[in-house]
Amino acid sequence: MSQRTAAAPDAGPASRPYPDRYASLTVEDRRTFAERGYLLVRGALDEPLRRRVEQAVDRVYAGEERAGRLGASGAMHVLGGVFRDEAFTELLDLPTTFPFVWGQLGWNIYVHHSHLDVNPPVAADEPPAWQWHQDGYRQNADLDMEPRPMFSLKVAYVLSDLSEPGRGGTLVVPGSQRRNTLERTEPRPDGRYPRPPGTVEITAQPGDAFVFDRRLWHSRSANLSDVTRKMVFLCYTYRWIRWRDDVSINRHGDWWRGLSPLRRQLLGDGDEAASHFGFTLESGVWDDAIPLRSELKSRGLLDRSHHYLR
Template sequence: MLEPVVKPGEFTELDRFMFESWGYFVIPNVLSPEEVAACLEASQRLHADQPKKVSHQVGEGYASEPALERLIDHPAAMPKVRGLYGSDNIILQSAWCTVQPAGGKHGGWHQDGSSAFDFKLLGHPIPLLQLRVSYLLTDQSEPGKGNMEMIPGSHRSRVPMPDSVRKGTEDCPLRHVVCAPAGSALVFHNAVWHRSHEHNHDYDRYTMHYIYSPPWLRYSDRFENDTELMNRTTPLRRGILGDFAKPDSTYAGGYRTPPYEE
């Protein structure tokens, strides 16, 4: 099976062509084994008090876990985010730590967006409003490990997914099970149809998702930024978290771009 694999760091024209064609790409091995271990331990702490037998997600884990905070502006992925948006004026709209329990079944097919206002109502093709960077914290190098399943190019489709596929009564021959080792990152468009693959092993699968959006989109993992985090973190991360310098109006008179080059 073809894999849309790109190199870490610098955003290239080939990266853009692959993303526009498939709606996603994979950056292999962007986290060291030590970073994977630290992020996995942090994720397990976040889920320590959560149900153990169902898939679950916890938001804003970067506010309490330094290992997850460091992924906000990871140098392997952030140039891709800026390049795909064609702008430096972006924020971390949300971040979710997800777990799929051992022996978990596959999830349901869906596109990302907001149940409050379906993104497809904005036009066709559905615009890029939530660019997701998903860091794999357990091995997904072969199918059956809670991998992400994607429908390549579906972010451009003019017709909806058939109910027979979406509801699971019929399989989709176009599905692509994304296989990559722990420490890799999957970057994808909000309009790509996707779901979690089955997990046939005896350990829980963890993934850390970071969702980047235009600055005017409302946060979805928090009502406001954590004060302690904002006081201790870097100027760049404060900017990406949406720390606006104008207290009277967020956008009137201009917008202060996060200091990427400092």
């Protein structure tokens, strides 16, 4: 794990995928994520899996198109995306990226928000707008502290060739997760907003992924190329935080019963309310039956030096 794959100058730091879903985060990756608020993972999806996931996105897109729910430019932004096709469940605990998730958040987690994005090319004269934001909605208004807690992080899977700027790549300001506000730039005479100082556009190859702190100030950029941008986003948070998406789970169906205990946890499963807080009412101590905690404990990966892994 000591070698690193070089990233394009504007793509930011890059890490090799982890070989096992229970691999421990390297000191370098932990430090880079803490300093910059994101990390690019080269080759997170092998080509067969990338193709399966893209085909699933295309199926959802076709259904949304038939239902007349696409945007004016043919764009799609579907919430609760992980439930829309069985192919997406392969991403929940993907070995190449999952260590970035539990290594930063711990074992009491699930995916409370996911979305599928398809962004065809748009006209250069698209109405200007300020789109910079932190994720979290009321988490950014209800908490009076600086900086606010991370609470969640996202894994973004890149299905299209976004290796060049101008293809709708995600814009970020590295290190901005440590401040609660981002000063809005003054619009130019044409009404368009210059990018904030220090902005980086994450350029990525098909199959790459990037992980980012929800507090990182970010924005989607306009896709002015001839490539359609396709991405899948999974947002992991603590099990004591409510769902962001409206979802309905059939816990008696073949699909649910065929999932591993870990994947059911990551899709919001829990036997009792206390379980979502990580303990049992009967014992009043940590619930070792929670699948991810059980796995980490059996492998000696609980680590009191990181409070979320104790």
